[in-house]
Amino acid sequence: MNHPIKKLSLLVLVLGATAGLTAVVKAQFGVRHLPDPRYVNSVEYNDGDWKWADASKGNVKGTLSFSARRPAQPVVVYLVRLGADDKPGEQGVYAPPGMLKVSQKGGAFEPSFGVLARKQKVEFLNDEEKEISHNVYFLGDIEADLGIFDQGQSREHEFTEAGEVSVHCSIHKRMDARFFVAPNPAFAVVEADSASFEISDVPAGKYRLHTWQKQKRFQDFETTVEITNGNTATVAVEMKR
Amino acid sequence: MTPRAAIYGAVVALCVLIAGCGSTPHYPPPQGGNGQILVQLNGEPKQGAPKAKMGEVRDDYNIRRESIEQGKAFERVDYDALEDVVVIVSGGTTSLVSAPPAATELELDDDGFNRAQMLVVIRAGGKSASFTLHNQRKQAVHVYGFNERDGSFEGEISAGALGTVNVSQAGRYDVYCEEDDSLHCVLFVTDGDRAWIGNSDADAFFDDLPAGEYEVRVYPPRLPAWTKTVEVTAGKRETLTAELTVNNLPKVGE
Numbered sequence: 107m108n109h110p111i112k113k114l115s116l117l118v119l120v121l122g123a124t125a126g127l128t129a130v131v132k133a134q135f136g137v138r139h140l141p142d143p144r145y146v147n148s149v150e151y152n153d154g155d156w157k158w159a160d161a162s163k164g165n166v167k168g169t170l171s172f173s174a175r176r177p178a179q180p181v182v183v184y185l186v187r188l189g190a191d192d193k194p195g196e197q198g199v200y201a202p203p204g205m206l207k208v209s210q211k212g213g214a215f216e217p218s219f220g221v222l223a224r225k226q227k228v229e230f231l232n233d234e235e236k237e238i239s240h241n242v243y244f245l246g247d248i249e250a251d252l253g254i255f256d257q258g259q260s261r262e263h264e265f266t267e268a269g270e271v272s273v274h275c276s277i278h279k280r281m282d283a284r285f286f287v288a289p290n291p292a293f294a295v296v297e298a299d300s301a302s303f304e305i306s307d308v309p310a311g312k313y314r315l316h317t318w319q320k321q322k323r324f325q326d327f328e329t330t331v332e333i334t335n336g337n338t339a340t341v342a343v344e345m346k347r
Numbered sequence: 348m349t350p351r352a353a354i355y356g357a358v359v360a361l362c363v364l365i366a367g368c369g370s371t372p373h374y375p376p377p378q379g380g381n382g383q384i385l386v387q388l389n390g391e392p393k394q395g396a397p398k399a400k401m402g403e404v405r406d407d408y409n410i411r412r413e414s415i416e417q418g419k420a421f422e423r424v425d426y427d428a429l430e431d432v433v434v435i436v437s438g439g440t441t442s443l444v445s446a447p448p449a450a451t452e453l454e455l456d457d458d459g460f461n462r463a464q465m466l467v468v469i470r471a472g473g474k475s476a477s478f479t480l481h482n483q484r485k486q487a488v489h490v491y492g493f494n495e496r497d498g499s500f501e502g503e504i505s506a507g508a509l510g511t512v513n514v515s516q517a518g519r520y521d522v523y524c525e526e527d528d529s530l531h532c533v534l535f536v537t538d539g540d541r542a543w544i545g546n547s548d549a550d551a552f553f554d555d556l557p558a559g560e561y562e563v564r565v566y567p568p569r570l571p572a573w574t575k576t577v578e579v580t581a582g583k584r585e586t587l588t589a590e591l592t593v594n595n596l597p598k599v600g601e
Contacts, residue, residue: 174501175489175501177491177523177525177528178525178528179528212420213416213418213420213421214420236400236402236415236416237400237415238399238400238415238416238421239396239397241393241396241593243593243596244596245569245570245571249571249596249597250596250597250598250599251593251596251597251598251599252599252600253395253598253600254393254395254396254397261600262600263599263600274569276393276396276424276593277393277396277397277423277424278416278420278421278422278423278424279422279423279424279425279569280419280420280422281420282569321521321523321528322493322521323491323493323499323501323523324493347493347499
């Protein structure tokens with residue numbers, strides 16, 4: 107062991123191990139991006155304790171006009187209930203729409219686009235015919251990771267906050283989808299071949315009407331609308347560039 | 348110095364050199380009273396992501412094993428070679444001189460756009476920036492983009508033609524195509540910030556920065572953005588490691 111070559115080998119080994127350890131320590135304690143563990147970009151709404159089922163109701167309808175060529179894409183018209191200070195108020199307690207089921211067969215989310223009401227659940231089902239695993243994660247206004255699940259398994263998620271969400275699989279680079287989560291069930295999806303909408307059975311009160319576009323080409327429109335019992339308010343939605 | 352001590356010294360120097368080569372790229376040191384920011388991009392695989400299962404394929408003469416995930420729909424994410432990562436550095440005490448754009452051409456063929464993200468720069472004193480779109484499809488396409496600061500563009504590009512798109516507002520544009528709603532490219536336009544676009548196996552190096560506080564934003568396609576505020580001091584280089592991963596997202600329901 108006293109041979110200089112053996113000592114040299116030992117020194118190289120020790121130095122190599124030290125360099126490796128230094129790299130590990132750097133990796134563990136270097137600059138890290140730790141996102142806020144809540145949905146930082148989403149809009150948080152309060153429900154309050156009044157119930158949609160008990161409220162007197164009205165309707166809102168309208169037409170959409172476009173200042174330039176409209177893409178063949180849907181536009182969502184949705185309502186945010188306002189409080190006494192004309193800011194978003196209590197949205198009320200309602201029974202959310204039924205669960206949206208999303209297939210992952212063939213390496214694709216189906217449907218790949220959906221409009222949800224806050225508190226609505228989505229089930230992602232890995233219904234592949236072969237032993238293929240999938241993941242689901244969300245980016246955008248709501249960010250979360252539902253994990254990896256194998257063939258035949260599924261994941262449910264309740265969207266408790268509102269906003270725009272892009273949906274991806276961390277394993278397969280072409281698996282993408284998009285959701286828009288409205289603050290409450292008072293919304294209408296205006297398909298590409300239509301320019302009118304009607305939202306029925308909305309609890310009476312003051313609302314801010316907004317638009318959201320799946321592929322944005324215009325400034326989003328917003329206006330205040332008063333809904334009264336048994337009546338239908340009319341809105342002209344102008345989509346401008 | 349004894350021969351043994353000389354050997355030990357040489358080995359130590361060699362080890363330090365090797366360690367240095369492996370972790371720190373060679374960039375010029377800061378000059379004068381300015382500093383630097385070096386952003387190392389670290390694309391991490393998703394924790395727990397399984398490899399594709401292999402199945403037996405029988406030919407007339409042999410049996411081989413192939414992935415059961417066949418076709419474009421099952422193309423796998425490769426975090427080791429993320430393309431088109433955009434890094435933007437803003438802030439400081441003086442207006443920054445924009446760097447030249449690294450990618451100004453977008454190609455469209457039957458597989459879609461060739462880039463997930465692009466970057467163009469409105470140069471100091473300029474009113475707009477531009478990029479070209481090469482339509483390699485056999486049909487004309489309408490391409491449009493929009494951003495919140497009242498910036499928009501749209502136009503028709505004939506089959507096989509090259510179109511130039513001008514943008515006058517800084518910001519993020521989502522670029523779409525009317526004829527194919529699966530197409531999407533994100534265009535970043537900067538007008539006063541340092542910016543860089545490249546692959547995640549490279550570093551984003553920003554030199555000659557006046558001392559001050561800067562915000563570094565890293566936008567990898569299809570992954571969460573990464574941000575960090577850093578104080579740049581004269582004569583020093585700040586080295587940051589941006590983790591490009593979904594691993595840090597809040598875990599729900601696992």
